[in-house]
Amino acid sequence: MASIPDIMFFVVTFLAIYIQIFFLVTFMDNRNKLVTRRGQTKLASYPAVTVIVPCWNEETTIFATIKSLLALNYPKDKVNIILIDDGSTDNTWEVIKKFVGHSNIKIFHKENGGKHTALNFGLLHTNTEFVGCLDADSLVHPECLVRIMSYFEADRDTMAVVPSVVVYNPKNMIQKAQAFEHFITVFMRKMHGLLGAVSVLPGPFSIYKKKVFDDLGPYRQAYNVEDTEMAYRMQKNHYKIDDCNDAYVYTNMPSTLVKLYRQRLRWIYGIINNIIDYRDVIFKKKYGDFSMIIIPSVIILMFSALYMFGIGVYHLLDFIISKIMKLEIIGFHLSNYFSHFDMFFVPARFSFIIILLVYFFIVLVSTLGRKMVEDKWVISFDAIYFFLIFSFFAPFWLMKAVYNTILSKKPVWR
Amino acid sequence: MIQKQIDWRKYLIVFLITLGIFLTASYASNYFSNRKINELKSIQDKIAIDILSSETQFSLLTELSCKNISDSVYSPELGELGSKLEWSRNNLGVTPEVSYLRKYYSLLQIKDYLLAKKISERCGVKSSFILYFYIAQENCSECEKESLVLSDLRDKYPELRVYSFDYTTKLGAVEAMLQIYKIKDTELPALVLDDEVLTGFHSVEDLDARIVKSFKLQEKKSINKTNS
Numbered sequence: 001m002a003s004i005p006d007i008m009f010f011v012v013t014f015l016a017i018y019i020q021i022f023f024l025v026t027f028m029d030n031r032n033k034l035v036t037r038r039g040q041t042k043l044a045s046y047p048a049v050t051v052i053v054p055c056w057n058e059e060t061t062i063f064a065t066i067k068s069l070l071a072l073n074y075p076k077d078k079v080n081i082i083l084i085d086d087g088s089t090d091n092t093w094e095v096i097k098k099f100v101g102h103s104n105i106k107i108f109h110k111e112n113g114g115k116h117t118a119l120n121f122g123l124l125h126t127n128t129e130f131v132g133c134l135d136a137d138s139l140v141h142p143e144c145l146v147r148i149m150s151y152f153e154a155d156r157d158t159m160a161v162v163p164s165v166v167v168y169n170p171k172n173m174i175q176k177a178q179a180f181e182h183f184i185t186v187f188m189r190k191m192h193g194l195l196g197a198v199s200v201l202p203g204p205f206s207i208y209k210k211k212v213f214d215d216l217g218p219y220r221q222a223y224n225v226e227d228t229e230m231a232y233r234m235q236k237n238h239y240k241i242d243d244c245n246d247a248y249v250y251t252n253m254p255s256t257l258v259k260l261y262r263q264r265l266r267w268i269y270g271i272i273n274n275i276i277d278y279r280d281v282i283f284k285k286k287y288g289d290f291s292m293i294i295i296p297s298v299i300i301l302m303f304s305a306l307y308m309f310g311i312g313v314y315h316l317l318d319f320i321i322s323k324i325m326k327l328e329i330i331g332f333h334l335s336n337y338f339s340h341f342d343m344f345f346v347p348a349r350f351s352f353i354i355i356l357l358v359y360f361f362i363v364l365v366s367t368l369g370r371k372m373v374e375d376k377w378v379i380s381f382d383a384i385y386f387f388l389i390f391s392f393f394a395p396f397w398l399m400k401a402v403y404n405t406i407l408s409k410k411p412v413w414r
Numbered sequence: 415m416i417q418k419q420i421d422w423r424k425y426l427i428v429f430l431i432t433l434g435i436f437l438t439a440s441y442a443s444n445y446f447s448n449r450k451i452n453e454l455k456s457i458q459d460k461i462a463i464d465i466l467s468s469e470t471q472f473s474l475l476t477e478l479s480c481k482n483i484s485d486s487v488y489s490p491e492l493g494e495l496g497s498k499l500e501w502s503r504n505n506l507g508v509t510p511e512v513s514y515l516r517k518y519y520s521l522l523q524i525k526d527y528l529l530a531k532k533i534s535e536r537c538g539v540k541s542s543f544i545l546y547f548y549i550a551q552e553n554c555s556e557c558e559k560e561s562l563v564l565s566d567l568r569d570k571y572p573e574l575r576v577y578s579f580d581y582t583t584k585l586g587a588v589e590a591m592l593q594i595y596k597i598k599d600t601e602l603p604a605l606v607l608d609d610e611v612l613t614g615f616h617s618v619e620d621l622d623a624r625i626v627k628s629f630k631l632q633e634k635k636s637i638n639k640t641n642s
Contacts, residue, residue: 018432240416288418329559330566348446353439
């Protein structure tokens, strides 16, 4: 008879592979619709767009962010930029002031109140049909806005469009791991878009119809992930969100494990708590795939990550203990570590094959995501960094986020 | 406002594809396990032939001189088979095939032990024998440690032949040995070296000294034999 851990493993991996297959089938169904445009995109008309840039201690990145906005391939008089210094304690305000005199830039300074307050402050000064936000550590590709706006032009029901967020100039292995992860996100978000089930409107350059805020209200604090909450609110109210895979935003990602841990803790804590707040949408047919697969998949993937980590730790400890025991009893012999290779000892257990498959699907999805961005097939060795870092550390921020949720303890922003 | 539809057909298709993947993985796992079992069977067949050949050779030798004896009378694959069976028990589970192969292996070990002992006594081939009794199913940490000690000693002394027997093996020949040496399950691991029964854990140093003593004893015997 199968043991309880065996049954748990079967259920967890079955659901995890089901989700991966679901997105791959969505991809196959829509593969002809996926295009990666090159060159300049043209629109029939160019509606005015306001871009709100909230800044808090961003003196090193804000200048390049604004420059990238000014270089957008979009009529200058149709792009209004609102820079809001949310009570920075560094030189951010001095940097922002250099842009006084640009006809399409307005600058504001306010008391620190958190990102959502800065965004809402910006919304009060917005009188265009479209509005977007841009994190002050991100750079937009010149074609980004025009490609996003082409989605609004193609479908009048579209109320918000998200871009492809890719890691800017990844240097060390932590950033390379995140670069690999972001290609997975690009693929997944495109599939979410095709299913009408986008679950986050990322800070780097999501563009909305202003009507969304007029109808549904301003940004909320939402456990410091106002971008996730806004997407959940729009889904609950049947507002269409699409994904523009060839609109690129380059974002700076954490370069150290500590920074990565803090960022992910904030994200995961926010996602868990927003799911709890929006639990009434889960498994309700009227909310479509968002309710039937997207939200449940987040819960399943979190649970399976923790479960697999538990199993991994158990086996690792078992391995270490047996090695220590061997060392204690018979001492160190080099021959013990370089015994001849025999195919017989290559594992062929069912669980081993299934885990290999899960890893294969992850690499496949990241490769497809990269193809959507770069329009070429590249199998990246960053996968190794990704598996190393995310297998070992993701369970820690996940466990801490669950722990904080149970104790209602909010993580710090950074 | 947009109305959302659920494509139930897609959910079902994805379920069937996932099920298909799981069934294929299960089939592949069984296929590779069977290949391993077949490999074990072929090694056992080879050992059986080796032993039969050695026995025949030994019978012939009674009429000939010990000079004609070759090193090949010992089956080198016995140790390899043991470790592969051990791995199979841990990784493929205690399947009927693995249990059957383990019984067969125990029998081959006993035959090899009897034969090797006879050759050693008659022809004075330097060798030492350890019968090792352990229990695999229950948590016997002393047994795990003792196995490590024995495999280390086996690497050190090629003339040392260790025969391992799981206490729970349901085989008349193994049960007979347990009776002969009065091995109890409460005193495992147990070792038999030069007809002396040692119970509990014995360290590398302890066993090393006993093995060296055993070799010396054997040398003495063979000198006496030559003189007489």
